Amino acid sequence: DAKTTQPNSMESNEEEPVHLPCNHSTISGTDYIHWYRQLPSQGPEYVIHGLTSNVNNRMASLAIAEDRKSSTLILHRATLRDAAVYYCILRRMDSNYQLIWGAGTKLIIKP
Amino acid sequence: NAGVTQTPKFRILKIGQSMTLQCTQDMNHNYMYWYRQDPGMGLKLIYYSVGAGITDKGEVPNGYNVSRSTTEDFPLRLELAAPSQTSVYFCASSYSVGGLAGANSYNEQFFGPGTRLTVL
Numbered sequence: 001d002a003k004t005t006q007p008n009s010m011e012s013n014e015e016e017p018v019h020l021p022c023n024h025s026t027i028s029g030t031d032y033i034h035w036y037r038q039l040p041s042q043g044p045e046y047v048i049h050g051l052t053s054n055v056n057n058r059m060a061s062l063a064i065a066e067d068r069k070s071s072t073l074i075l076h077r078a079t080l081r082d083a084a085v086y087y088c089i090l091r092r093m094d095s096n097y098q099l100i101w102g103a104g105t106k107l108i109i110k111p
Numbered sequence: 112n113a114g115v116t117q118t119p120k121f122r123i124l125k126i127g128q129s130m131t132l133q134c135t136q137d138m139n140h141n142y143m144y145w146y147r148q149d150p151g152m153g154l155k156l157i158y159y160s161v162g163a164g165i166t167d168k169g170e171v172p173n174g175y176n177v178s179r180s181t182t183e184d185f186p187l188r189l190e191l192a193a194p195s196q197t198s199v200y201f202c203a204s205s206y207s208v209g210g211l212a213g214a215n216s217y218n219e220q221f222f223g224p225g226t227r228l229t230v231l
Contacts, residue, residue, distance in 0.1 A: 043201050043222030087153055098169060101153030
């Protein structure tokens with residue numbers, strides 16, 4: 001059971017910000033929120049992760065709702081190279097802290 | 112650094128055959144993982160290892176075996192191939208501290224390019 005809900009696909013225009021939503025209503029206090037992405041025909045790559053506070057890195061920002069039941073991955077200026085499947089994942093104590101993956105959101109970038 | 116390498120890239124097996132998928136990492140990571148990915152789905156964890164000599168089952172271990180004799184290598188063995196094992200297999204590694212489960216410390220997982228396996 002993936003424990004996260006994401007839209008199947010989203011479209012965005014190149015050079016515009018992208019907000020990818022994720023619902024995780026059953027999250028517990030010790031669960032971490034992770035995002036990975038998978039470009040076509042490649043292995044996944046790490047994007048960002050957080051617990052309670054918003055997080056920024058060179059790739060993206062992660063905004064976590066105050067009740068932690070949802071989060072949003074923000075790509076500040078999407079390029080064609082950002083077209084990928086984006087996975088929102090909970091790392092949970094009851095899965096021995098391993099990543100349990102859902103189906104993800106396919107992000108389509110229009111030039 | 113080559114990162115995580117996997118061989119072979121592609122393989123076709125007949126039902127009942129056996130094979131070993133190879134995985135090597137050169138980043139001195141203590142954790143290593145095997146996942147499978149079916150079409151249109153996310154990854155499912157098969158086995159993982161927290162260090163040489165220590166392995167544990169993931170979500171879908173049936174039909175697979177692993178060993179970890181060195182830090183660098185983590186081979187995945189299929190003993191009696193079945194059509195249900197047709198999938199793309201990814202190996203990954205990471206470095207974690209802070210206990211067996213790495214609960215309080217997390218570093219990103221680095222993935223290999225995958226092995227596409229078809230069982231006919």
